[in-house]
Amino acid sequence: MRRLREGLDDPGSKGTHKAFEGAAHMNKERSVAVATQDDLIMARQVVRALAREEGFQTVEQTRLATAVGELARNALLYAGKGICTMQVRRNERDVSIVVTMIDEGPGIADIETALTPGFSMSWGGGLVGARRLVDRLDISSEPGHTEVSITLNRRL
Ligand SMILES: Nc1ncnc2c1ncn2[C@@H]1O[C@H](COP(=O)(O)OP(=O)(O)O)[C@@H](O)[C@H]1O
Numbered sequence: 001m002r003r004l005r006e007g008l009d010d011p012g013s014k015g016t017h018k019a020f021e022g023a024a025h026m027n028k029e030r031s032v033a034v035a036t037q038d039d040l041i042m043a044r045q046v047v048r049a050l051a052r053e054e055g056f057q058t059v060e061q062t063r064l065a066t067a068v069g070e071l072a073r074n075a076l077l078y079a080g081k082g083i084c085t086m087q088v089r090r091n092e093r094d095v096s097i098v099v100t101m102i103d104e105g106p107g108i109a110d111i112e113t114a115l116t117p118g119f120s121m122s123w124g125g126g127l128v129g130a131r132r133l134v135d136r137l138d139i140s141s142e143p144g145h146t147e148v149s150i151t152l153n154r155r156l
């Protein structure tokens with residue numbers, strides 16, 4: 001799979017699918033550049049592994065991975081590419097995984113319409129489906145910059 005990708009990548013995205021790991025203030029952060037379908041799968045796998053490490057149950061890992069897949073699919077489809085950043089936030093009571101997908105595409109023209117149940121034609125449920133799968137979904141979008149964040153919480 002790697003070898004096949006070599007020729008397909010544009011020079012700018014070479015190697016970017018390697019998950020970046022940082023540990024600022026003990027808060028784990030990973031990011032995956034999403035420019036191909038393989039990157040989308042990688043983003044799903046990385047967030048699933050992170051959720052497992054943080055003690056989320058299998059069904060919750062799947063919810064989060066599915067939601068992330070929808071955000072990554074949108075970034076690919078509407079903007080061509082994007083960056084997916086995953087952060088773990090902890091306090092005494094909960095652990096949260098916050099995933100933010102950022103792209104530099106045209107923006108979501110009408111956020112309210114985009115969040116109308118039944119709007120998406122996507123098998124994975126699109127933004128509405130993603131919102132149902134997690135505890136929280138936030139969108140901020142303007143031409144040239146779209147940020148969609150999702151959060152999944154677990155009680156400690
Ligand atoms: N990253 C994005 N950039 C621009 N437009 C977007 C983006 N994500 C979603 N949209 C817009 O919001 C709509 C709803 O998205 P979604 O719920 O995923 O449904 P679908 O992709 O199946 O149309 C899309 O049809 C598109 O117009």
Ligand SMILES: [Mg+2]
Nearest residue numbers: 074122126127
């Ligand atoms: Mg979609």
